[in-house]
Structures are given as structure tokens and as C-alpha cells.
Amino acid sequence: MPAGFDRCRAQGGRIRTKELGGGRYMHICFLNGKSYAGEVKTKSTKDDSGGSNVAAAIKKRMGK
Numbered sequence: 001m002p003a004g005f006d007r008c009r010a011q012g013g014r015i016r017t018k019e020l021g022g023g024r025y026m027h028i029c030f031l032n033g034k035s036y037a038g039e040v041k042t043k044s045t046k047d048d049s050g051g052s053n054v055a056a057a058i059k060k061r062m063g064k
Helices: 003-010 054-063
Strands: 015-022 024-031 034-042
Touching: 003 024, 003 034
Parallel strands: none
Antiparallel strands: 015 024, 024 034
């Protein structure tokens, strides 16, 4: 993460998520009237079986 964003988060800034479209998003930290942008991230996609990644991980852990 950018240094300004990390500093803001460490000092207790409010973190908000901004949707950017195309499956992308970024976190923004607000502190003392200023904003600090985090990295642009991509939403994870579902696995090939059509289920969620969490469901797949649980299924794998249970040995099914």
C-alpha cells in the first residue's frame, strides 16, 4: 500500500471502499479532512464449478 495510506490507517483514519467498475475497487482512508488512496484491486472471481471461493475452500478442507 502507499505510505500515506498506511500512515492514515495506523493513525485511526476511516477506511471506505470505492467501486471503480470492471470488477475493480480501491480503499480510501480519510483523516483530518484529507484523503489517502490505497492500491487499485480486482475482485476475485468464482471458481470453475460455479460456487464461491469460500465454499470451495470449505469443501477442500473437509476432504470432499
